[in-house]
Amino acid sequence: MHSRRSAAEAGAxxxxxxxxxxxxLPLVLGILQLALVLHVRNMxxxxxxxxxxxxxxxxxxxxxxxxxxxxxxxxALSARFARDVSARPTAVDGQPGxxxxxxxxxxxxxxxxxxxxxxxxxxxxxxxx
Numbered sequence: 025m026h027s028r029r030s031a032a033e034a035g036a037x038x039x040x041x042x043x044x045x046x047x048x049l050p051l052v053l054g055i056l057q058l059a060l061v062l063h064v065r066n067m068x069x070x071x072x073x074x075x076x077x078x079x080x081x082x083x084x085x086x087x088x089x090x091x092x093x094x095x096x097x098x099x100a101l102s103a104r105f106a107r108d109v110s111a112r113p114t115a116v117d118g119q120p121g122x123x124x125x126x127x128x129x130x131x132x133x134x135x136x137x138x139x140x141x142x143x144x145x146x147x148x149x150x151x152x153x
Contacts, residue, residue, distance in 0.1 A: 077148045080150045109125070110125050
């Protein structure tokens, strides 16, 4: 048996589609934005940690750690995320060490919404001489 739609139900599928899309589209875009921010955060943290480890070696200094961090970020993501990278000597659990700091802005995925500012650090204890 075939059911026929009445004239009152004509176009109901289009309305249902629009109502579901209005709810699902922001949800999907939010999940994609979260995934993008987490991916960038993890890559920046790994690059800062790698730069700090290099800066803490005997024959290297903070400038070498900054250079390595920028190279890692440019290779994994984009050089625009490596604009604000700094390194400084610091104490790590009471031991002399190096801290590499990365500040980056992750743009919004959709056409609206604020960008996310990330401030990440990597630490390493200096090698004994």
